[in-house]
Amino acid sequence: MQLENSHNTDNQQAISSKAFSGFKKLIFESAGITMSDAKKSLVAGRLGKRLRILNLQSYDDYLKYLTVGEGVNNGEFQIFVDSLTTNETYFFREPQHFDFLKQEILKKHKPDQLLRIWSSASSSGEEAYTLAMILADELGIDAKWEILGTDISTEMISSAKQAIYNEHRVRLVPKDARHKYLLKGTGSNKGYVAVVPELKKHVRFEHYNLVDSPLRKEMFDVIFCRNVLIYFSQETKKIVMQRLYKQLKHGSYLMTGHSESLHGMISELRSVKPSVYLKTGNV
Template sequence: MNAVETASHASEFNLTSGQFQRIRALVLKLTGIHLTEEKRQLAYGRYAKRLRALNLNNFDDYLCLVEQEDSAELDHFISAITTNFTGFFREPHHFEFLKQHVKELLAKKSQLRIWSAGCSTGEEPYTIAMTLLEAVPNIGRYDCKILATDLDKKVLATAAEGRYPLEKLQNLPLEVKRRGFVKGSGANAGFVKVRSEVANLIHFRQLNLLHDWPMKAAFDVIFCRNVVIYFDKEVQKKLFKKFSQRQVSGAHLVIGHSENLANVSDDYRIVGRTIYQKK
């Protein structure tokens, strides 16, 4: 093993070029995320934690464990590399658009379908639900459903529980806190729970965006924010084509501020800041 092959990230473990290539191939296969050479330090840090947790001494042993059929480590491998930074009402203009758009839609029809693709720990779909309730207080009269999906089972469990530390809400207006959450007490002191009327609008499901999608519904709005930046262009093209096939003309797609559809999809036209409408 020469100096080029050996990572100099830390003396605790060695990460060779060959081992990193195995990690890259597995991550790409399982998640669609393309790890560049610049992400080697990141990968080392994330997976070194798993080696410590499992009391393993080297990356070869860890990768052999991950590559076993039906490996119990597979979910941890995926969770370690997927980035799950999110927050309530993140990129708030998206929800201002949604509030007005929902009013217009439900003035014309009684059914509404919204998809939060890559929902992480749940802040995005809960924000969508709170926005719907604010826009249409009697929304229970309508057939409204929010699908929230993520590849990572660990973050989905957190999302479905709907329990968050108080500091997650520190930048929200008091009225939003009151409408959306119940403050915990006793053993739950320092935490909040999403109100049932908010949570009841959402269905959480585990889904790998690169695999077949079981749902056949046409979605009025799809949120897929800060997800495709980890995919290469060819994967992005396939993904946005599949989104387009789940939407009718006039439906909307919302993506992250660091993303765009240039050279990726011709099926949408931009109608707002990172807000697109199907042609």
């Protein structure tokens, strides 16, 4: 999950300070995301599409629609969240984490034990399927491993389940992995690839809010939580980290984005490399 600059160049009316403040409050309360005033044009660009679709005259009208109008019960609120949390991502992003996974974690893994990895802000699935390719190569396609991908955007979860990507998204996938794990589209599907069913069976996707969804029953050997913490306030970041910490097995690893630091946040998470943390506590 990530907020990217909007490329919408349509002429749009100005978003009022009242509406922008209302949208900021809603996205913080529902997703824990903190937006600065610098995001005002992004919000206008993303939500302007909803105004046109719903035939509303202003952003203030849309805020009212979301909070006291039809949007309260017709699913529009989730569309609002999706509109502000969609992510432009790709396979094998920030490869240093995948190198650490192969060299330090998988080499020590006992093949008779189930390995479980959580891609906790999985967006449209590129990170989760990257992990699946690595585990299939290192442990075997029929070995005991599984990957959970979660995101707050239902639109992204739907896209991840389809597992169809344009060529740009898979540009960093190694040639041998492309050959084994991606099916090349032809005809009307030219320029797209699909993840093979043998890989997809190891990966499942669910809608999940890192801030307040119920804690999961399963425990994980590795949790990836990359490029999402930068959108949280310090207080919310600490809440999310405390929750993820509880989902890690003792001696397991948490990986964050390279620009995200957990310094001083949880003492039982020990930094072993930049943006790689080891759980040393038992709680």
